[in-house]
Structures are given as C-alpha cells and as structure tokens.
Amino acid sequence: MWEKIEQMMVxxxxxMNKLAKLTGINKSHFSDLKSGRIKHLSWPNMVKLSTGLGVSLDEFR
Incomplete structure (x- = not known):
C-alpha cells in the first residue's frame, strides 16, 4: 500500500507533512505504513486519503 501512496505523493x-495536512490524517500513520509497522489504513482514513488526493478508492487496490 505504501508504494502506491508514495507514487501519488511524488x-x-x-x-508526508503536506499529505497529512491535505488529508487530515496524522503523519505518524504514514510513517508507520512506510516502516511496515502497520499494513493498512482504516476505512475512514482510506476515505480521507482518497478524498484529499482526489482519487477513487479503487486506486489503492
């Protein structure tokens, strides 16, 4: 999942700071995803991420 998010960021x-402000998701969640401490974002955070980036949730499959 992190690879797709990172690609969209690039x-x-x-x-990460700009992404956190844009989506309303704490940047520590992105740090945890990048490091592998968590594998997936929660559904509410996925919705925030897709809305903030202006992409469909299908982009994260």
Whole structure:
C-alpha cells in the first residue's frame, strides 16, 4: 500500500507533512505504513486519503 501512496505523493510533489495536512490524517500513520509497522489504513482514513488526493478508492487496490 505504501508504494502506491508514495507514487501519488511524488506525482503531486507532496511530502508526508503536506499529505497529512491535505488529508487530515496524522503523519505518524504514514510513517508507520512506510516502516511496515502497520499494513493498512482504516476505512475512514482510506476515505480521507482518497478524498484529499482526489482519487477513487479503487486506486489503492
């Protein structure tokens, strides 16, 4: 999952801080995803992420 998020961040010139502000998700969640401490975001956070990035939830399959 992190690879897809990171790809979208690169395409939009975002870092974790900007992504956190854009989505309303604490940047520690993204750090945990990147490090592998968590494998998936919760459903509410997935909705926030897709809304903040302006993409469909299907993009994360």
């Amino acid at each position: 395409e939009r010139n975002l870092n």
